[in-house]
Amino acid sequence: MTHEEKLDRLAEVAVRIGVNVQTGQELIVNAPIEARDLVDRIATHAYRAGAALVIPFFADDLIQRARFREASEDSFDFAPAWLYEGVAKSIDEGAAMLTVVGTDPMLLADCDPARIGRAQRAMARAMKPVRGLISGFATNWSILSFATPGWAKSVFPGEPDPAARLWDAIFEVCRINVADPVAAWHAHVATLRARCDALNARRFAALRFNGPGTDLEVGLADGHLWAGGSATSKDGTACMPNMPTEEVFTMPHRERVNGSVRASKPLVHGGALIEDIEVRFEAGRIVEAKARRGEDVFRALIATDEGASRLGEVALVPDASPVSRSGLIFRNTLFDENAASHIALGQALALNMEGGCDAARGANESLIHVDWMIGSALMDVDGVNADGTITPVMRGGAFVI
Numbered sequence: 138m139t140h141e142e143k144l145d146r147l148a149e150v151a152v153r154i155g156v157n158v159q160t161g162q163e164l165i166v167n168a169p170i171e172a173r174d175l176v177d178r179i180a181t182h183a184y185r186a187g188a189a190l191v192i193p194f195f196a197d198d199l200i201q202r203a204r205f206r207e208a209s210e211d212s213f214d215f216a217p218a219w220l221y222e223g224v225a226k227s228i229d230e231g232a233a234m235l236t237v238v239g240t241d242p243m244l245l246a247d248c249d250p251a252r253i254g255r256a257q258r259a260m261a262r263a264m265k266p267v268r269g270l271i272s273g274f275a276t277n278w279s280i281l282s283f284a285t286p287g288w289a290k291s292v293f294p295g296e297p298d299p300a301a302r303l304w305d306a307i308f309e310v311c312r313i314n315v316a317d318p319v320a321a322w323h324a325h326v327a328t329l330r331a332r333c334d335a336l337n338a339r340r341f342a343a344l345r346f347n348g349p350g351t352d353l354e355v356g357l358a359d360g361h362l363w364a365g366g367s368a369t370s371k372d373g374t375a376c377m378p379n380m381p382t383e384e385v386f387t388m389p390h391r392e393r394v395n396g397s398v399r400a401s402k403p404l405v406h407g408g409a410l411i412e413d414i415e416v417r418f419e420a421g422r423i424v425e426a427k428a429r430r431g432e433d434v435f436r437a438l439i440a441t442d443e444g445a446s447r448l449g450e451v452a453l454v455p456d457a458s459p460v461s462r463s464g465l466i467f468r469n470t471l472f473d474e475n476a477a478s479h480i481a482l483g484q485a486l487a488l489n490m491e492g493g494c495d496a497a498r499g500a501n502e503s504l505i506h507v508d509w510m511i512g513s514a515l516m517d518v519d520g521v522n523a524d525g526t527i528t529p530v531m532r533g534g535a536f537v538i
Contacts, residue, residue: 241287254437356393
């Protein structure tokens with residue numbers, strides 16, 4: 138297949154499997170300006186699927202960088218709440234959402250971390266209505282990626298055609314290169330569902346992670362549920378929130394996380410690169426935190442609000458996943474989280490608790506939800522049963538349950 142044929146396949150899979158556009162439904166598409174060609178194809182397939190209207194919003198990384206370099210100080214406490222209120226209204230009325238990401242991870246490397254932190258907090262507050270609807274699956278939604286030039290250069294520095302290399306990797310891990318991508322995705326979803334069923338049947342009280350720099354016990358929320366692969370919106374529409382996806386995940390108890398953990402891969406957040414994160418939890422809260430690079434950005438992140446220093450998600454990913462097998466550090470959380478088991482700071486997800494989020498049963502609340510990777514081929518994971526006995530779950534990064 139040519140690159141154009143594969144790009145068209147990606148658009149079709151995003152519409153049919155990812156967001157699963159329904160007849161008569163509006164589709165909101167958020168994308169970097171460089172992804173215009175992909176968005177055109179997404180619109181074509183969405184209209185073929187019966188979409189009533191495709192509404193694109195394009196972002197420009199260079200304009201974002203100009204703000205952090207040149208704007209007055211007052212700018213960084215501002216976010217367009219009016220925009221997100223409108224988007225929330227559309228979602229509440231049934232619009233689907235598809236987000237295309239591809240930010241250059243080094244975009245803001247030379248910008249003031251304090252400004253970045255303030256802008257992130259302002260944006261998180263403005264986006265809270267949308268985030269609540271999305272996390273509660275008020276509608277069908279999905280996220281996929283586009284190989285922008287800046288992102289590609291950060292993954293393949295010095296390569297003569299970094300974008301081509303990155304596109305090859307995206308097509309491979311998103312199952313675009315197989316004979317029937319739609320069928321391949323359906324089979325993959327079935328595998329993830331079976332794994333969730335096995336974990337839900339166990340009703341573990343906690344998970345224990347042991348590996349280099351990590352000795353961590355993550356207590357699980359009362360009434361927690363494992364999820365993975367596809368999800369179902371409130372109106373019964375199945376969608377694939379992340380493409381690619383290799384994780385099964387559930388809800389930690391906000392007050393029952395203890396021990397130390399070391400990141401196994403870099404975290405890119407707000408256009409900044411954060412490397413070699415190490416933290417220690419006591420009674421669910423981060424009490425010590427450091428990073429070799431981007432520590433100021435990480436500290437600003439966990440200071441967003443009270444819940445930002447607590448966990449809202451814990452996820453298990455086999456080290457043999459296609460993303461891990463690629464051997465690449467994508468510097469993009471959507472991909473890198475599917476190469477390794479991970480934890481997420483901040484907001485818990487409603488689909489991970491019977492009856493939805495309930496603080497009394499351990500659900501965390503925050504303006505943020507940020508995943509970072511802790512798993513590897515050297516990581517062991519045990520399930521702690523209610524009676525204190527141990528059940529092996531992963532050995533050397535592979536499932537044994």
